[in-house]
Amino acid sequence: MALLKVSDIHVSYGSIRAIKGISFEVNEGEIVTLIGANGAGKSTTLNTVSGLLRPTEGTIEFDGKVINNLPAHKLIPLGIVLCPEGRRVFSHMTVEENLDMGGYTKSKQENKDSLEMVYEYFPRLKERRSQSAGTLSGGEQQMLAMGRALMSRPRLMMLDEPSMGLAPILVDQIFDIIKTLHKNGSTILLVEQNASAALKIADRAYVLETGHITKSGTGQELAQSDDIRKAYLGG
Secondary structure (H helix, E strand, O other): OOOEEEEEEEEEEOOEEEEEEEEEEEOOOOEEEEEOOOOOOHHHHHHHHOOOOOOOEEEEEEOOEEOOOOOHHHHOOOOEEEEOOOOOOOOOOEHHHHHHHHOOOOOHHHHHHHHHHHHHHOHHHHHOOOOEHHHOOHHHHHHHHHHHHHOOOOOEEEEEOOOOOOOHHHHHHHHHHHHHHHHOOOOEEEEOOOHHHHHHHOOEEEEEEOOEEEEEEEHHHHHHOHHHHHHHOOO
16 A cells, blocks of 8 residues: 555645646655656645645545645654755754754654664764754755654655755765665655656656646656656756
């Protein structure tokens, strides 16, 4: 059974229909990526799954339970966490305070264990744990946003444009961390403008165009598709 099952959802902003009946699944332990141009509906999809937006039609199921009508804060204890586009760290708080915010649904002991785990993944955050988050570089802020999401021990981690605005060497680091998380059993739904990097690490992928899914397959299949190469991979 799929961990996440999205069935024929429609999402509107006022009179604008952003998502027009998309369906997809994420199985436990997979990396699934959504690729597409700006404005295709990728971030809207993640925001809808995470409870920040409500579909006007269709259903979203997580672990067999319909979750469309649950508010965002009720989804975190179920194990769904969104690492948002633009990082959105609490800039005046320290690195460690930011991480503590990510574990607010867990016990003190669980948070202590989670903090050690996050510092293993991101040693640089440990070095800067007493530093204000606003003084970190873009790459470090992305690591902090991912670390904060990991603090709740999610069953499904959704990453929205984790490489946006980062230098190529940092993009490689972020994707290495995503691969390590996956190897260690994390289930990841990834939205990423860097289609080439996303397809390399994805088990499966879906292409979104103006609110519709137009193509799906394994990451490798889509990376080798002439249409996809021309449209998204510069080939």
